[in-house]
Amino acid sequence: MKVLEKIFSVKNSENRSHKVFTILGLKFKFKLKDSNIINILLENNKLIRKNQRLLNKIEKRMYMLDIPLDYKKFWINDDLQNIIPLNWGKYPEGFNPGEVISKEILKDIPYNTIVDFGCGYGRLSENFNPKKYIGIDLNSKALEKAKENNPEYNYLEINIDSEYPKCDIVFAYTVFLHNDDKTLKSILCRLKNTNCKYIMIADIMSKNWPENIIPPTYHRSVEEYNTLMSDIGFSLILEKRYPYKRYAESAEFNHLNTDMSFLLYKQD
Ligand SMILES: C[S@@+](CC[C@H](N)C(=O)[O-])C[C@H]1O[C@@H](n2cnc3c(N)ncnc32)[C@H](O)[C@@H]1O
Structure with a gap:
Protein backbone atom coordinates (compact mmCIF):
# COMPACT_ATOMS: atom_id res chain seq x y z
CA MET A 1 0.00 0.00 0.00
CA LYS A 2 3.04 2.27 -0.01
CA VAL A 3 2.03 3.44 -3.48
CA LEU A 4 -0.98 5.12 -1.95
CA GLU A 5 1.31 7.53 -0.13
CA LYS A 6 2.54 8.93 -3.42
CA ILE A 7 -0.35 10.11 -5.45
CA PHE A 8 0.63 11.86 -8.63
CA SER A 9 -2.77 12.79 -9.93
CA VAL A 10 -6.41 12.30 -9.10
CA LYS A 11 -9.14 12.60 -11.65
CA ASN A 12 -12.81 11.76 -11.94
CA SER A 13 -13.75 9.09 -14.43
CA GLU A 14 -16.81 9.45 -16.61
CA ASN A 15 -18.58 6.64 -14.67
CA ARG A 16 -20.33 8.23 -11.70
CA SER A 17 -20.20 5.13 -9.53
CA HIS A 18 -16.42 5.08 -9.26
CA LYS A 19 -13.32 7.27 -9.33
CA VAL A 20 -10.09 6.56 -11.13
CA PHE A 21 -6.86 7.42 -9.32
CA THR A 22 -3.55 7.42 -11.13
CA ILE A 23 -0.99 6.18 -8.65
CA LEU A 24 2.65 5.87 -9.67
CA GLY A 25 1.56 5.76 -13.28
CA LEU A 26 -0.96 2.96 -12.72
CA LYS A 27 -4.68 3.46 -12.85
CA PHE A 28 -6.76 2.21 -9.93
CA LYS A 29 -10.52 2.23 -9.88
CA PHE A 30 -12.32 2.68 -6.56
CA LYS A 31 -15.96 2.68 -5.65
CA LEU A 32 -16.99 6.26 -4.92
CA LYS A 33 -17.68 5.37 -1.29
CA ASP A 34 -14.08 4.17 -0.88
CA SER A 35 -12.56 6.98 -2.87
CA ASN A 36 -13.92 9.32 -0.21
CA ILE A 37 -12.07 7.33 2.43
CA ILE A 38 -8.93 7.65 0.32
CA ASN A 39 -9.33 11.41 0.06
CA ILE A 40 -9.46 11.62 3.84
CA LEU A 41 -6.44 9.34 4.20
CA LEU A 42 -4.46 11.35 1.70
CA GLU A 43 -4.91 14.47 3.75
CA ASN A 44 -2.91 12.84 6.50
CA ASN A 45 -0.12 10.48 5.53
CA LYS A 46 0.53 9.48 9.15
CA LEU A 47 -3.04 8.31 9.38
CA ILE A 48 -2.44 6.17 6.31
CA ARG A 49 0.42 4.35 8.00
CA LYS A 50 -1.47 3.92 11.27
CA ASN A 51 -4.81 2.83 9.97
CA GLN A 52 -4.03 -0.63 8.68
CA ARG A 53 -7.61 -1.80 8.87
CA LEU A 54 -8.83 0.94 6.56
CA LEU A 55 -5.95 0.27 4.21
CA ASN A 56 -6.86 -3.41 4.07
CA LYS A 57 -10.42 -2.44 3.29
CA ILE A 58 -9.31 -0.18 0.49
CA GLU A 59 -6.94 -2.77 -0.89
CA LYS A 60 -9.76 -5.29 -0.98
CA ARG A 61 -11.91 -2.94 -3.00
CA MET A 62 -9.17 -1.90 -5.33
CA TYR A 63 -9.50 -2.66 -9.00
CA MET A 64 -6.38 -2.46 -11.04
CA LEU A 65 -7.17 -1.43 -14.56
CA ASP A 66 -3.77 -1.92 -16.09
CA ILE A 67 -2.56 -4.97 -14.18
CA PRO A 68 -4.70 -8.06 -13.55
CA LEU A 69 -6.19 -8.53 -10.11
CA ASP A 70 -4.51 -11.24 -8.01
CA TYR A 71 -7.56 -13.48 -7.67
CA LYS A 72 -6.02 -15.86 -5.14
CA LYS A 73 -5.06 -12.97 -2.86
CA PHE A 74 -8.49 -11.41 -3.32
CA TRP A 75 -10.41 -14.56 -2.35
CA ILE A 76 -8.18 -15.41 0.62
CA ASN A 77 -8.38 -11.82 1.95
CA ASP A 78 -12.10 -11.90 1.38
CA ASP A 79 -12.27 -14.92 3.72
CA LEU A 80 -15.78 -16.42 3.37
CA GLN A 81 -17.72 -13.19 2.87
CA ASN A 82 -18.57 -13.47 -0.82
CA ILE A 83 -18.87 -17.21 -1.31
CA ILE A 84 -22.65 -16.73 -1.27
CA PRO A 85 -24.78 -13.60 -0.64
CA LEU A 86 -24.83 -12.98 3.13
CA ASN A 87 -27.92 -13.28 5.33
CA TRP A 88 -29.94 -15.48 2.98
CA GLY A 89 -29.23 -18.83 4.60
CA LYS A 90 -27.44 -21.80 3.03
CA TYR A 91 -29.32 -21.49 -0.28
CA PRO A 92 -29.97 -17.84 -1.23
CA GLU A 93 -30.94 -19.33 -4.60
CA GLY A 94 -34.18 -20.65 -3.07
CA PHE A 95 -33.18 -24.16 -4.25
CA ASN A 96 -30.29 -26.54 -3.62
C1 LIG B 1 -19.08 -17.30 -5.46
S1 LIG B 1 -18.03 -18.51 -4.77
C2 LIG B 1 -18.95 -20.01 -5.09
C3 LIG B 1 -18.51 -21.18 -4.23
C4 LIG B 1 -19.26 -22.49 -4.42
N1 LIG B 1 -19.25 -22.91 -5.81
C5 LIG B 1 -20.67 -22.38 -3.88
O1 LIG B 1 -21.60 -22.19 -4.68
O2 LIG B 1 -20.85 -22.47 -2.66
C6 LIG B 1 -16.71 -18.58 -5.95
C7 LIG B 1 -15.57 -19.50 -5.49
O3 LIG B 1 -14.72 -19.72 -6.61
C8 LIG B 1 -13.37 -19.62 -6.22
N2 LIG B 1 -12.62 -19.22 -7.41
C9 LIG B 1 -12.74 -18.07 -8.13
N3 LIG B 1 -11.91 -18.08 -9.18
C10 LIG B 1 -11.26 -19.28 -9.14
C11 LIG B 1 -10.25 -19.89 -9.95
N4 LIG B 1 -9.75 -19.26 -11.02
N5 LIG B 1 -9.79 -21.12 -9.60
C12 LIG B 1 -10.30 -21.74 -8.51
N6 LIG B 1 -11.24 -21.23 -7.70
C13 LIG B 1 -11.71 -20.01 -8.01
C14 LIG B 1 -13.37 -18.59 -5.09
O4 LIG B 1 -12.26 -18.74 -4.25
C15 LIG B 1 -14.71 -18.91 -4.40
O5 LIG B 1 -14.52 -19.85 -3.38
Whole structure:
Protein backbone atom coordinates (compact mmCIF):
# COMPACT_ATOMS: atom_id res chain seq x y z
CA MET A 1 0.00 0.00 0.00
CA LYS A 2 3.04 2.27 -0.01
CA VAL A 3 2.03 3.44 -3.48
CA LEU A 4 -0.98 5.12 -1.95
CA GLU A 5 1.31 7.53 -0.13
CA LYS A 6 2.54 8.93 -3.42
CA ILE A 7 -0.35 10.11 -5.45
CA PHE A 8 0.63 11.86 -8.63
CA SER A 9 -2.77 12.79 -9.93
CA VAL A 10 -6.41 12.30 -9.10
CA LYS A 11 -9.14 12.60 -11.65
CA ASN A 12 -12.81 11.76 -11.94
CA SER A 13 -13.75 9.09 -14.43
CA GLU A 14 -16.81 9.45 -16.61
CA ASN A 15 -18.58 6.64 -14.67
CA ARG A 16 -20.33 8.23 -11.70
CA SER A 17 -20.20 5.13 -9.53
CA HIS A 18 -16.42 5.08 -9.26
CA LYS A 19 -13.32 7.27 -9.33
CA VAL A 20 -10.09 6.56 -11.13
CA PHE A 21 -6.86 7.42 -9.32
CA THR A 22 -3.55 7.42 -11.13
CA ILE A 23 -0.99 6.18 -8.65
CA LEU A 24 2.65 5.87 -9.67
CA GLY A 25 1.56 5.76 -13.28
CA LEU A 26 -0.96 2.96 -12.72
CA LYS A 27 -4.68 3.46 -12.85
CA PHE A 28 -6.76 2.21 -9.93
CA LYS A 29 -10.52 2.23 -9.88
CA PHE A 30 -12.32 2.68 -6.56
CA LYS A 31 -15.96 2.68 -5.65
CA LEU A 32 -16.99 6.26 -4.92
CA LYS A 33 -17.68 5.37 -1.29
CA ASP A 34 -14.08 4.17 -0.88
CA SER A 35 -12.56 6.98 -2.87
CA ASN A 36 -13.92 9.32 -0.21
CA ILE A 37 -12.07 7.33 2.43
CA ILE A 38 -8.93 7.65 0.32
CA ASN A 39 -9.33 11.41 0.06
CA ILE A 40 -9.46 11.62 3.84
CA LEU A 41 -6.44 9.34 4.20
CA LEU A 42 -4.46 11.35 1.70
CA GLU A 43 -4.91 14.47 3.75
CA ASN A 44 -2.91 12.84 6.50
CA ASN A 45 -0.12 10.48 5.53
CA LYS A 46 0.53 9.48 9.15
CA LEU A 47 -3.04 8.31 9.38
CA ILE A 48 -2.44 6.17 6.31
CA ARG A 49 0.42 4.35 8.00
CA LYS A 50 -1.47 3.92 11.27
CA ASN A 51 -4.81 2.83 9.97
CA GLN A 52 -4.03 -0.63 8.68
CA ARG A 53 -7.61 -1.80 8.87
CA LEU A 54 -8.83 0.94 6.56
CA LEU A 55 -5.95 0.27 4.21
CA ASN A 56 -6.86 -3.41 4.07
CA LYS A 57 -10.42 -2.44 3.29
CA ILE A 58 -9.31 -0.18 0.49
CA GLU A 59 -6.94 -2.77 -0.89
CA LYS A 60 -9.76 -5.29 -0.98
CA ARG A 61 -11.91 -2.94 -3.00
CA MET A 62 -9.17 -1.90 -5.33
CA TYR A 63 -9.50 -2.66 -9.00
CA MET A 64 -6.38 -2.46 -11.04
CA LEU A 65 -7.17 -1.43 -14.56
CA ASP A 66 -3.77 -1.92 -16.09
CA ILE A 67 -2.56 -4.97 -14.18
CA PRO A 68 -4.70 -8.06 -13.55
CA LEU A 69 -6.19 -8.53 -10.11
CA ASP A 70 -4.51 -11.24 -8.01
CA TYR A 71 -7.56 -13.48 -7.67
CA LYS A 72 -6.02 -15.86 -5.14
CA LYS A 73 -5.06 -12.97 -2.86
CA PHE A 74 -8.49 -11.41 -3.32
CA TRP A 75 -10.41 -14.56 -2.35
CA ILE A 76 -8.18 -15.41 0.62
CA ASN A 77 -8.38 -11.82 1.95
CA ASP A 78 -12.10 -11.90 1.38
CA ASP A 79 -12.27 -14.92 3.72
CA LEU A 80 -15.78 -16.42 3.37
CA GLN A 81 -17.72 -13.19 2.87
CA ASN A 82 -18.57 -13.47 -0.82
CA ILE A 83 -18.87 -17.21 -1.31
CA ILE A 84 -22.65 -16.73 -1.27
CA PRO A 85 -24.78 -13.60 -0.64
CA LEU A 86 -24.83 -12.98 3.13
CA ASN A 87 -27.92 -13.28 5.33
CA TRP A 88 -29.94 -15.48 2.98
CA GLY A 89 -29.23 -18.83 4.60
CA LYS A 90 -27.44 -21.80 3.03
CA TYR A 91 -29.32 -21.49 -0.28
CA PRO A 92 -29.97 -17.84 -1.23
CA GLU A 93 -30.94 -19.33 -4.60
CA GLY A 94 -34.18 -20.65 -3.07
CA PHE A 95 -33.18 -24.16 -4.25
CA ASN A 96 -30.29 -26.54 -3.62
CA PRO A 97 -27.97 -26.14 -6.63
CA GLY A 98 -26.03 -29.30 -5.69
CA GLU A 99 -29.24 -31.29 -6.03
CA VAL A 100 -30.01 -29.67 -9.41
CA ILE A 101 -26.52 -30.56 -10.67
CA SER A 102 -26.39 -34.13 -9.33
CA LYS A 103 -30.03 -35.17 -9.78
CA GLU A 104 -31.06 -33.25 -12.90
CA ILE A 105 -28.23 -31.98 -15.05
CA LEU A 106 -25.86 -34.95 -14.59
CA LYS A 107 -28.40 -37.61 -13.66
CA ASP A 108 -27.81 -39.90 -16.66
CA ILE A 109 -24.04 -39.51 -16.87
CA PRO A 110 -21.87 -42.17 -15.24
CA TYR A 111 -18.50 -41.08 -13.85
CA ASN A 112 -15.67 -42.09 -11.55
CA THR A 113 -14.34 -38.63 -10.67
CA ILE A 114 -16.08 -35.28 -10.57
CA VAL A 115 -14.34 -31.97 -9.86
CA ASP A 116 -16.21 -29.16 -8.08
CA PHE A 117 -14.26 -26.20 -9.52
CA GLY A 118 -14.32 -23.27 -7.04
CA CYS A 119 -15.96 -25.36 -4.32
CA GLY A 120 -15.67 -22.61 -1.67
CA TYR A 121 -16.38 -24.08 1.79
CA GLY A 122 -17.92 -27.22 0.33
CA ARG A 123 -21.54 -26.09 0.36
CA LEU A 124 -22.45 -28.46 -2.51
CA SER A 125 -20.20 -31.44 -1.64
CA GLU A 126 -22.80 -33.50 0.23
CA ASN A 127 -24.76 -34.00 -3.00
CA PHE A 128 -21.96 -36.15 -4.42
CA ASN A 129 -20.37 -39.48 -3.50
CA PRO A 130 -17.28 -38.61 -1.39
CA LYS A 131 -15.26 -41.36 -3.13
CA LYS A 132 -15.80 -39.72 -6.52
CA TYR A 133 -15.60 -36.05 -5.57
CA ILE A 134 -12.70 -33.55 -5.51
CA GLY A 135 -13.35 -29.93 -4.51
CA ILE A 136 -10.74 -27.44 -5.72
CA ASP A 137 -10.38 -23.75 -4.90
CA LEU A 138 -7.87 -20.89 -4.66
CA ASN A 139 -9.04 -19.94 -1.18
CA SER A 140 -7.15 -21.88 1.50
CA LYS A 141 -9.38 -20.46 4.25
CA ALA A 142 -12.55 -21.67 2.52
CA LEU A 143 -10.98 -25.10 2.02
CA GLU A 144 -10.15 -25.37 5.74
CA LYS A 145 -13.82 -24.76 6.45
CA ALA A 146 -14.81 -27.28 3.74
CA LYS A 147 -12.67 -29.97 5.39
CA GLU A 148 -14.18 -29.14 8.77
CA ASN A 149 -17.73 -29.30 7.34
CA ASN A 150 -17.19 -32.47 5.30
CA PRO A 151 -14.28 -34.49 6.73
CA GLU A 152 -14.84 -37.47 4.42
CA TYR A 153 -14.50 -35.39 1.21
CA ASN A 154 -11.33 -34.51 -0.74
CA TYR A 155 -10.32 -30.88 -1.25
CA LEU A 156 -7.33 -29.46 -3.05
CA GLU A 157 -5.88 -25.95 -2.87
CA ILE A 158 -4.83 -24.70 -6.30
CA ASN A 159 -3.15 -21.60 -7.70
CA ILE A 160 -4.42 -19.46 -10.55
CA ASP A 161 -2.10 -21.26 -13.01
CA SER A 162 -2.25 -24.81 -11.57
CA GLU A 163 -2.94 -27.92 -13.63
CA TYR A 164 -6.19 -29.54 -12.46
CA PRO A 165 -6.81 -33.16 -11.35
CA LYS A 166 -7.75 -35.75 -14.01
CA CYS A 167 -11.49 -36.38 -13.97
CA ASP A 168 -14.59 -37.28 -16.03
CA ILE A 169 -16.75 -34.26 -15.22
CA VAL A 170 -16.05 -30.71 -14.03
CA PHE A 171 -18.70 -28.38 -12.71
CA ALA A 172 -18.18 -24.70 -11.89
CA TYR A 173 -21.07 -23.19 -9.98
CA THR A 174 -20.86 -19.35 -9.84
CA VAL A 175 -17.10 -19.33 -10.42
CA PHE A 176 -16.35 -18.48 -14.05
CA LEU A 177 -18.18 -15.15 -13.83
CA HIS A 178 -15.55 -14.11 -11.27
CA ASN A 179 -12.70 -14.57 -13.78
CA ASP A 180 -11.85 -12.18 -16.62
CA ASP A 181 -11.75 -13.47 -20.21
CA LYS A 182 -8.00 -13.99 -20.36
CA THR A 183 -7.97 -15.97 -17.10
CA LEU A 184 -11.03 -17.97 -18.11
CA LYS A 185 -9.50 -18.94 -21.46
CA SER A 186 -6.43 -20.20 -19.65
CA ILE A 187 -8.61 -22.12 -17.12
CA LEU A 188 -10.55 -23.77 -19.95
CA CYS A 189 -7.36 -24.89 -21.73
CA ARG A 190 -6.18 -26.52 -18.52
CA LEU A 191 -9.61 -28.11 -17.96
CA LYS A 192 -9.24 -29.75 -21.37
CA ASN A 193 -5.99 -31.34 -20.07
CA THR A 194 -8.00 -33.11 -17.33
CA ASN A 195 -9.44 -35.37 -20.09
CA CYS A 196 -12.94 -34.63 -18.78
CA LYS A 197 -15.78 -35.43 -21.17
CA TYR A 198 -18.30 -33.00 -19.64
CA ILE A 199 -18.07 -29.47 -18.24
CA MET A 200 -21.04 -27.84 -16.54
CA ILE A 201 -21.07 -24.06 -16.05
CA ALA A 202 -23.68 -22.30 -13.91
CA ASP A 203 -23.86 -18.53 -13.61
CA ILE A 204 -26.39 -15.76 -13.95
CA MET A 205 -25.83 -15.08 -17.63
CA SER A 206 -26.75 -11.57 -18.54
CA LYS A 207 -24.83 -8.60 -19.89
CA ASN A 208 -26.78 -5.96 -17.95
CA TRP A 209 -25.58 -6.71 -14.46
CA PRO A 210 -23.30 -4.20 -12.72
CA GLU A 211 -19.58 -4.92 -12.95
CA ASN A 212 -16.69 -3.42 -10.94
CA ILE A 213 -18.29 -4.78 -7.81
CA ILE A 214 -17.12 -7.01 -4.98
CA PRO A 215 -16.36 -9.78 -5.72
CA PRO A 216 -14.89 -9.07 -9.20
CA THR A 217 -17.56 -10.05 -11.71
CA TYR A 218 -17.56 -10.36 -15.51
CA HIS A 219 -21.00 -11.21 -16.86
CA ARG A 220 -21.28 -13.27 -20.03
CA SER A 221 -24.15 -14.41 -22.20
CA VAL A 222 -24.86 -18.05 -23.03
CA GLU A 223 -23.57 -17.34 -26.56
CA GLU A 224 -20.26 -16.06 -25.19
CA TYR A 225 -19.83 -19.23 -23.11
CA ASN A 226 -20.72 -21.32 -26.19
CA THR A 227 -17.94 -19.63 -28.17
CA LEU A 228 -15.37 -20.05 -25.39
CA MET A 229 -16.31 -23.71 -25.03
CA SER A 230 -16.29 -24.39 -28.75
CA ASP A 231 -12.71 -23.06 -28.83
CA ILE A 232 -11.68 -25.97 -26.57
CA GLY A 233 -13.81 -28.50 -28.50
CA PHE A 234 -16.96 -28.69 -26.33
CA SER A 235 -20.61 -28.25 -27.43
CA LEU A 236 -23.71 -27.36 -25.45
CA ILE A 237 -25.99 -30.38 -24.93
CA LEU A 238 -28.32 -29.13 -22.17
CA GLU A 239 -29.47 -25.79 -20.79
CA LYS A 240 -31.70 -25.21 -17.75
CA ARG A 241 -32.66 -22.02 -15.94
CA TYR A 242 -33.89 -21.47 -12.39
CA PRO A 243 -34.84 -18.13 -10.81
CA TYR A 244 -32.32 -17.02 -8.15
CA LYS A 245 -34.58 -16.04 -5.24
CA ARG A 246 -32.27 -13.56 -3.49
CA TYR A 247 -31.98 -11.49 -6.67
CA ALA A 248 -35.45 -12.13 -8.15
CA GLU A 249 -37.02 -10.71 -4.95
CA SER A 250 -34.77 -7.66 -4.70
CA ALA A 251 -35.87 -4.29 -6.09
CA GLU A 252 -32.23 -3.64 -6.96
CA PHE A 253 -32.01 -6.56 -9.37
CA ASN A 254 -35.49 -7.77 -10.31
CA HIS A 255 -35.60 -5.71 -13.52
CA LEU A 256 -32.58 -7.74 -14.72
CA ASN A 257 -32.33 -11.39 -15.73
CA THR A 258 -32.06 -13.11 -12.35
CA ASP A 259 -32.16 -16.70 -13.64
CA MET A 260 -29.34 -19.04 -12.86
CA SER A 261 -28.39 -20.81 -16.10
CA PHE A 262 -26.95 -24.31 -15.98
CA LEU A 263 -25.08 -25.18 -19.19
CA LEU A 264 -23.84 -28.71 -19.81
CA TYR A 265 -21.11 -29.12 -22.44
CA LYS A 266 -19.84 -32.37 -23.94
CA GLN A 267 -16.51 -32.92 -25.62
CA ASP A 268 -17.02 -33.08 -29.43
C1 LIG B 1 -19.08 -17.30 -5.46
S1 LIG B 1 -18.03 -18.51 -4.77
C2 LIG B 1 -18.95 -20.01 -5.09
C3 LIG B 1 -18.51 -21.18 -4.23
C4 LIG B 1 -19.26 -22.49 -4.42
N1 LIG B 1 -19.25 -22.91 -5.81
C5 LIG B 1 -20.67 -22.38 -3.88
O1 LIG B 1 -21.60 -22.19 -4.68
O2 LIG B 1 -20.85 -22.47 -2.66
C6 LIG B 1 -16.71 -18.58 -5.95
C7 LIG B 1 -15.57 -19.50 -5.49
O3 LIG B 1 -14.72 -19.72 -6.61
C8 LIG B 1 -13.37 -19.62 -6.22
N2 LIG B 1 -12.62 -19.22 -7.41
C9 LIG B 1 -12.74 -18.07 -8.13
N3 LIG B 1 -11.91 -18.08 -9.18
C10 LIG B 1 -11.26 -19.28 -9.14
C11 LIG B 1 -10.25 -19.89 -9.95
N4 LIG B 1 -9.75 -19.26 -11.02
N5 LIG B 1 -9.79 -21.12 -9.60
C12 LIG B 1 -10.30 -21.74 -8.51
N6 LIG B 1 -11.24 -21.23 -7.70
C13 LIG B 1 -11.71 -20.01 -8.01
C14 LIG B 1 -13.37 -18.59 -5.09
O4 LIG B 1 -12.26 -18.74 -4.25
C15 LIG B 1 -14.71 -18.91 -4.40
O5 LIG B 1 -14.52 -19.85 -3.38
